[in-house]
Amino acid sequence: MDISVAFLLELGLILVVLSVLGSWARRWTFSPVPLYLLTGLALGDGGFAQVPEAEEFVVVGASIGVVLLLLALGLEFSVAEFAASMRRHVPSAGVDALLNALPGAAAGWLLGLNGVGVLALAGATYISSSGIVARLLNDLRRLGNRETPAVLAVLVLEDFAMAAYLPPLAVLAAGGARWQAALGTLVAVVALAAAFTGSYRWGRQVSRAVVHPEAEQSMLRVLGLTLVVAALAEAVHVSAAVGAFLVGLTLTGEAADRARAVMEPLRDLFAAVFFVAIGLSVTLSAMLPLLPAAAALAAVTAATKIATGWYAASRDGVARRGRLRAGTVLMIRGEFSIIIVGLAASQDPRLVPLVSAYVLLLALTGPLLTRFFAGAPLPPRRDGRKTPGQPPADSRRARDR
Amino acid sequence: MDVNEVLLPGVGLRYEFVNEDGDRIGVVARRTGDFEVVLYGEGDPDEARPVFRLTGDEAETLSQILGAPRIAERFADLTREVPGLNAGQIEVLPGSPYAGRPLGDSRARTLTGASIVAVVRGEEVIASPGPERMLHAGDVLVAIGTAEGIIGVERLFQG
Numbered sequence: 001m002d003i004s005v006a007f008l009l010e011l012g013l014i015l016v017v018l019s020v021l022g023s024w025a026r027r028w029t030f031s032p033v034p035l036y037l038l039t040g041l042a043l044g045d046g047g048f049a050q051v052p053e054a055e056e057f058v059v060v061g062a063s064i065g066v067v068l069l070l071l072a073l074g075l076e077f078s079v080a081e082f083a084a085s086m087r088r089h090v091p092s093a094g095v096d097a098l099l100n101a102l103p104g105a106a107a108g109w110l111l112g113l114n115g116v117g118v119l120a121l122a123g124a125t126y127i128s129s130s131g132i133v134a135r136l137l138n139d140l141r142r143l144g145n146r147e148t149p150a151v152l153a154v155l156v157l158e159d160f161a162m163a164a165y166l167p168p169l170a171v172l173a174a175g176g177a178r179w180q181a182a183l184g185t186l187v188a189v190v191a192l193a194a195a196f197t198g199s200y201r202w203g204r205q206v207s208r209a210v211v212h213p214e215a216e217q218s219m220l221r222v223l224g225l226t227l228v229v230a231a232l233a234e235a236v237h238v239s240a241a242v243g244a245f246l247v248g249l250t251l252t253g254e255a256a257d258r259a260r261a262v263m264e265p266l267r268d269l270f271a272a273v274f275f276v277a278i279g280l281s282v283t284l285s286a287m288l289p290l291l292p293a294a295a296a297l298a299a300v301t302a303a304t305k306i307a308t309g310w311y312a313a314s315r316d317g318v319a320r321r322g323r324l325r326a327g328t329v330l331m332i333r334g335e336f337s338i339i340i341v342g343l344a345a346s347q348d349p350r351l352v353p354l355v356s357a358y359v360l361l362l363a364l365t366g367p368l369l370t371r372f373f374a375g376a377p378l379p380p381r382r383d384g385r386k387t388p389g390q391p392p393a394d395s396r397r398a399r400d401r
Numbered sequence: 402m403d404v405n406e407v408l409l410p411g412v413g414l415r416y417e418f419v420n421e422d423g424d425r426i427g428v429v430a431r432r433t434g435d436f437e438v439v440l441y442g443e444g445d446p447d448e449a450r451p452v453f454r455l456t457g458d459e460a461e462t463l464s465q466i467l468g469a470p471r472i473a474e475r476f477a478d479l480t481r482e483v484p485g486l487n488a489g490q491i492e493v494l495p496g497s498p499y500a501g502r503p504l505g506d507s508r509a510r511t512l513t514g515a516s517i518v519a520v521v522r523g524e525e526v527i528a529s530p531g532p533e534r535m536l537h538a539g540d541v542l543v544a545i546g547t548a549e550g551i552i553g554v555e556r557l558f559q560g
Contacts, residue, residue, distance in 0.1 A: 141449070143409065143429045143437055149408065
């Protein structure tokens with residue numbers, strides 16, 4: 001076996017650069033995603049350095065990255081949490097979809113994209129980055145805040161909307177007819193229903209088939225199963241990403257917890273490779289002319305997301321500052337906007353550079369804005385008794401002691 | 402005391418209560434097993450002020466510190482009222498002859514005169530266990546009786 005020195009060196013250097021950027025981003029509670037994109041951009045054609053040997057691996061790794069990102073999205077999903085979010089936040093989800101997909105669709109129409117391109121751009125502006133937002137809420141110590149359940153509910157419902165949105169988009173982007181797209185959606189919905197009833201009835205058996213006390217065995221089983229289903233989905237033009245998403249949805253309960261734990265390091269590696277690959281596929285000369293359009297779109301959809309968060313948080317009885325916090329944290333778009341345009345990349349050469357610039361802008365400014373609106377730290381507490389506030393509307397009494 | 406529970410989709414649960422001093426205290430229990438304890442400010446009741454974070458192990462330790470004396474204290478109050486009555490805690494060790502057998506098999510009250518009034522199993526307290534109650538290694542038995550009776554129960558469960 002020949003070992004390519006150049007390949008190992010290039011890949012190693014890329015990972016070192018990513019780790020340095022990643023730790024820097026973490027220190028400033030930024031997301032590393034835009035920095036990974038910038039790294040790819042710097043390495044691509046017309047960038048600072050070239051990586052001819054590692055490029056092939058990065059491109060292959062990117063397809064695994066998409067598969068693992070969507071597997072993780074599916075694994076996050078729980079029926080109970082979905083049902084709880086549905087009960088309170090269906091209107092929020094409606095406001096979210098309407099306010100945020102329409103600007104994307106309008107921008108696509110103004111840019112003269114075809115129907116599938118418009119659909120893809122609408123999806124890219126609609127979906128917030130659940131990964132970045134959830135992490136940011138943790139880093140900014142906002143998990144205990146009263147607006148947080150509303151933010152998380154909006155994210156859960158967006159993720160669920162992806163189950164209905166991705167299959168037809170993937171089929172249409174692959175050049176399928178409308179009836180094929182409808183069929184693709186139907187297949188996805190049937191698979192989803194089958195997966196839910198299956199995991200409800202035979203959850204124990206499914207867990208046993210996938211979960212193994214040894215991490216290595218669990219990892220190989222989950223990865224193998226996911227890649228096979230992804231390949232089958234790709235073969236029938238439903239896209240590997242959608243196949244992996246369905247696998248994630250099928251695994252629930254214990255199996256999902258275990259799969260999440262064993263897949264996390266792999267997902268982090270290949271997701272980073274995926275963002276670098278997207279950056280690589282974009283050239284600066286293609287992105288710069290689209291920067292004004294991306295900035296305008298980012299400004300409009302930042303405002304609409306703030307409105308969405310404002311509305312969702314107000315449904316939970318949260319006051320103004322909390323509503324602003326909810327809105328500004330939701331405005332961050334990230335990995336899924338990129339995945340969506342990745343699916344529809346062949347529709348128009350402007351799509352990927354446009355959305356890359358758009359995600360760069362929002363993923364960089366979003367964390368800054370939301371920290372700004374969190375305001376100064378609270379004043380030191382005064383002594384003496386305080387009047388307790390009312391319990392929030394979304395809570396129920398757990399127990400009397 | 403009222404404890405409110407709020408679902409945090411994808412993250413876990415948040416518990417909330419108001420203490421004697423009027424502080425509104427929140428505990429975020431994450432799916433990963435970590436905990437975060439927060440305090441709600443007076444100015445903005447929506448905003449949580451972080452107090453501290455705990456890993457699963459640390460939370461376990463804290464709950465033992467907070468929970469353990471309460472059980473012993475309650476029995477101490479009871480035994481103080483009746484002269485000659487004592488309470489003791491006896492752990493069922495893995496090598497105990499009654500680990501994995503029903504409580505009745507030990508014939509503890511017949512042999513020692515002391516009564517086993519509770520079985521503490523992790524966070525669960527089984528009050529007045531019946532003779533058919535299965536004992537596991539790691540259970541802690543709460544016995545009430547004379548000082549000799551309690552020593553007798555200890556011997557019995559050591560085997």
